[in-house]
Amino acid sequence: MNDIATSATRTVAEELLRRIGVGDPDSIAALYAPDIDWKLDWPDDEHGRTPTP
Known part of the structure; x- marks a missing residue:
């Protein structure tokens, strides 16, 4: 994280x-x-999980 993001x-x-x-x-x-976007989109092979329904 850069200094500006850390400060914010x-x-x-x-x-x-x-x-x-x-x-x-x-x-x-x-x-x-x-509004919150709860969609999680990460590679299964990196996290060893099945897709979340």
């Missing part, structure tokens, strides 16, 4: 912890993406 990740993580400390669920939820 740290900033978001620190803000999440701050909001958890304040105890405001709406502001905590605002940090999460509205």
Whole structure:
């Protein structure tokens, strides 16, 4: 991870912890993406798994 990505990740993580400390669920939820793509697509031969249904 490069320095910019590391810094951005740290900033978001620190803000999440701050909001958890304040105890405001709406502001905590605002940090999460509205849509999540749960599709996992990695080579079976590298991970030794069968496809997930």
